[in-house]
Amino acid sequence: MLLIPCPYCGPRSEEEFSYGNEAHVPRPKEPEKLNDAEWAEFVFIRSNVKGVFLERWVHSHGCRRWFNVARDTVSYEILAVYETGAKPPKLEMRRAV
Amino acid sequence: MVEAYLRQSPLAHLGLDGRAEASRGAAGVTLAERPHRGMVNLRLDPSDETAMNAFAEAFGFTLPTQPNTTAGNGEASALWLGPDEWWIVSPSPGPGAGPDLADKLRAALADRFAAVTEIGEGRTCIRIAGPKARALLQKGCPLDFHPRAFGAGQCAQTLLAKATVAIHLSADESAAEGPVFEVYVLRSFAEYLWLWLEDAGREYEVTVIA
Numbered sequence: 001m002l003l004i005p006c007p008y009c010g011p012r013s014e015e016e017f018s019y020g021n022e023a024h025v026p027r028p029k030e031p032e033k034l035n036d037a038e039w040a041e042f043v044f045i046r047s048n049v050k051g052v053f054l055e056r057w058v059h060s061h062g063c064r065r066w067f068n069v070a071r072d073t074v075s076y077e078i079l080a081v082y083e084t085g086a087k088p089p090k091l092e093m094r095r096a097v
Numbered sequence: 098m099v100e101a102y103l104r105q106s107p108l109a110h111l112g113l114d115g116r117a118e119a120s121r122g123a124a125g126v127t128l129a130e131r132p133h134r135g136m137v138n139l140r141l142d143p144s145d146e147t148a149m150n151a152f153a154e155a156f157g158f159t160l161p162t163q164p165n166t167t168a169g170n171g172e173a174s175a176l177w178l179g180p181d182e183w184w185i186v187s188p189s190p191g192p193g194a195g196p197d198l199a200d201k202l203r204a205a206l207a208d209r210f211a212a213v214t215e216i217g218e219g220r221t222c223i224r225i226a227g228p229k230a231r232a233l234l235q236k237g238c239p240l241d242f243h244p245r246a247f248g249a250g251q252c253a254q255t256l257l258a259k260a261t262v263a264i265h266l267s268a269d270e271s272a273a274e275g276p277v278f279e280v281y282v283l284r285s286f287a288e289y290l291w292l293w294l295e296d297a298g299r300e301y302e303v304t305v306i307a
Contacts (some may be wrong), residue, residue, distance in 0.1 A: 001239075008180050009164055009253070013239030016255055061261050062254045063179035 005081050008063045020056030022046045023068045024088065049073055054088050106132030107221050107284035108291055117307040121274060125229030125301030128294055131279065135173075135187035135194025136217035137202055141209070142181055148209035155205035156185075167252050167265055173198065176252045176265055184216075184263065184281075221287045225294065228275040229301035234264070236297045244270060258293045260286040 002014040028034055028042055047053075053073045058066045070080040070089055080089040108130050121127050141148055143162050153159045161168040161177045168175050169186075176184040185202065187194040195217050202213045225233060231242040237258035241247065249269035255262065260282055268277040282290050295303055 012255070015239060061256050063182070065179055 016061040018060040023054045023056045107287035116305045124304035126227040126298045126303045127306045129224045131222040133190035135198040137185045138214040139183045140212040223280045226277040
């Protein structure tokens with residue numbers, strides 16, 4: 001069980017949260033020009049990182065806010081937590097695995 | 098708005114009044130329902146000083162901006178839910194509760210960017226008190242209820258026995274009957290949570306009080 005530091009409520013148990021998958025997936029600028037394959041790429045295809053992964057979580061049974069988490073997918077260690085809309089933490093926070 | 102004479106608490110069918118003991122006796126935990134509280138959800142940008150001051154002027158206390166804390170007086174209390182969200186709760190039903198509470202907020206924040214939503218009819222409040230109250234909650238909730246970690250006036254939205262709740266510690270060990278928790282739960286979960294509490298509290302000789 002992860003202890004996730006919600007940027008608003010403080011550290012809480014993982015069971016209070018829901019997972020939102022990869023963060024910073026850019027929305028297509030001109031969606032009407034996308035073909036089916038490109039839509040599928042945007043909607044379904046996510047990276048499968050071994051190491052530091054930037055992902056979204058929502059504190060669904062707490063403050064109900066979305067936020068971003070930088071988590072090591074090997075050790076499950078949470079390296080940083082930052083608000084939605086903020087830039088991801090600097091590269092030196094990321095560790096090679 | 099439900100007519101007052103038609104109102105039933107979500108635990109009415111459990112006949113809690115008939116089971117209520119006059120005193121705690123040797124019980125480690127006491128349970129009681131506190132139904133029909135006025136509850137209003139308030140969304141407001143805390144950096145809007147005019148609105149924050151208007152609230153303080155109308156209610157006589159300042160909205161808490163520290164996470165997981167509460168503020169209040171005898172007439173109403175405010176529970177911090179998020180960086181721009183609170184519950185305003187009136188401790189007893191009757192005048193000043195529900196619609197009156199919402200009207201008072203709407204009048205105070207009339208020209209400000211804020212949202213006032215009455216939510217009390219969808220929830221009830223279960224009061225859990227006694228020296229073993231912390232131990233009882235700890236059985237179904239991952240939060241740390243040690244007095245050092247969860248003190249008087251603190252609140253948290255979390256899961257209790259898998260039910261989404263808001264927990265408010267209104268008095269700590271300094272109270273004569275021990276810590277007093279007020280647990281707000283959706284009415285569709287109320288019976289489930291009450292039965293869970295009675296079951297989990299058996300080893301503490303849980304007693305129903307008025």
